[in-house]
Amino acid sequence: MPTRHRARRYGKIIVLTLREQYSRAMFMVPWLLATLVVTGVTMTLYATAYKATSIHTVSLAAALWSLGIAALLRLSWRHLSNGIGEDVVQGTIALKVRYPLPYLGVVVADHIGRSTPCFMALPFFVLFAVVMGGVPHVEAPVLSTFLGLLLFCGGAVLSGMVYIMLGLNAFWIENAEPVLWIFEKTTLVLGGSVIPLALLPSTARNIIEFTPFAATGFAARAVNADFLAVAPKLIMVQAVWLILFGGLLFVIWRKAVRRLDVNGG
Amino acid sequence: MSHIAIKNLRKVFTTTLRNPEKGFWGNFFRPEKKAIIAVDDISFSIEKGERVAFIGPNGAGKSTTIKMLAGILQPTSGSMMVCGLNPTTERRTLAAKVGTLFGQRSQLLPNLPLLDGFELFGALYGLTASTVLRRRKELMGRFSLEDFATQPVRKLSLGQRMRAEVAVSLLHKPEVLFLDEPTIGLDVVAKRALRETLLEYNRDEGVTILLTSHDPSDVEALCPRTIVINHGRLVIDARTDELRSRYFTTKHVAFDLPVGEAPHVVEGLQIVERDGTRVEATIDIEKYELRDVLTALLACHKVNDLDVADPSMNEVIEAIYAHTT
Structure with missing residues (x-):
């Protein structure tokens, strides 16, 4: 099947699920507001607590932008995990694997459609960060933006893989919610959503930066002054995790398909 | 060559049993396992255009067999061919030739109108926009869907939704239709309407139908041939009108x-x-x-x-x- 034809089919699924999301706009508004409030409050706390213009070479603007990017990366991924988990527990996964398009491709396209409205939060994050901290100074803005986007995409794919694996866990542990909770909270702390990684002591940061939790949020480092110096290392680390988790996901999926069960004889 | 052919098909599930005497860690590290034979050495064949009821009590192995035929589950042993393809190794190619409907599960997007449901299935099955439009028009006429095609699926009555579910299953013009309890929960009028439409579709398009249902009137109205399985084993394969004389x-x-x-x-x-x-x-x-x-x-x-x-x-x-x- 030509790749372009397949991409168009996934594109159609994304558009349809996005359309379905908009048809439920009333459910999305409170959720989006809650996300904005949480990130806004965190940013405000930082802006209030910062006594100096920079801590540990991290400016207030960089810290706020970093928080915003990390928060954007975390938005809604858990729904992917929950969706797969529900499919497994309710047995609907057995029905969805019958389509000519691969199940995981369809659920990811479906999820992208559902989570696209999250990007509505982007202008608000930018507005908060600009109003409270200004625009961070970065060297070679074009190159930094490109590398930052690369890490953003890598982080999104890595997060997606982890959340799919967590969802598929339901094949073995029925309810993947506790494992999901542990991953999310760890990523929240080590992925830069609460504390920008650049603010951590260098020893701790050097260790944390090699974990997959941090690798999902490397894009947030793009607003730091030393980004271009550390970017090659971050890209390498992220690439290694992408390869490792890609292989692990392949193995888990193969094992999971063999455990497909039947609800109702 | 038969359109569907199964030979010595067998499916065994392994399930873990909790032994209260072993405690949490004992069950966690050394769980006891039990093999459940869902389908036990069944063989039959179905010709193109046939309508066959595949019935049995709850837990008999009907859905398991259908899911193996659709390539969803892999058999433990035995062989099967559907439309000349092996469902286990050629599932994706087969998917384009097979339509499935599981009456207890909806496959449509609940918050979108049925028209979008057709588009979704068009994308899933790789149909061109013009094919989707043409087939949608045909099926909407045949299944009388025009009056509610623009309403969100969640607002449809069960009878309307089931007609819609069958229609979208047929969008890609399958050669074989697996119907798993298609009339479940429907009132007598809706049941009759759905059966009549399915009969008409079978007559016009020559689609092979394999139906499972707990409603004897579905079997009687739709299928000239009935296969009965119980405890995973095939017990009867006969003409439906002969069943009475065999047992009564x-x-x-x-x-x-x-x-x-x-x-x-x-x-x-x-x-x-x-x-x-x-x-x-x-x-x-x-x-x-x-x-x-x-x-x-x-x-x-x-x-x-x-x-x-x-x-x-x-x-x-x-x-x-x-x-x-």
């Missing part, structure tokens, strides 16, 4: 006697129940001629009303299940 050699007779008159003994007439003037009886037609027994009955009574009927399909299926348990 009796006719039901019901009649009204004049008030105060007691029924006489008539040779061959076995009284089953008497309620006021109404008498219900059976005649064993293997031992007695129906005409002779009725003539004798009418000779000794002034019967006001007389009904003669075969056992219902429900009774037939009940008897089959009872015999094979």
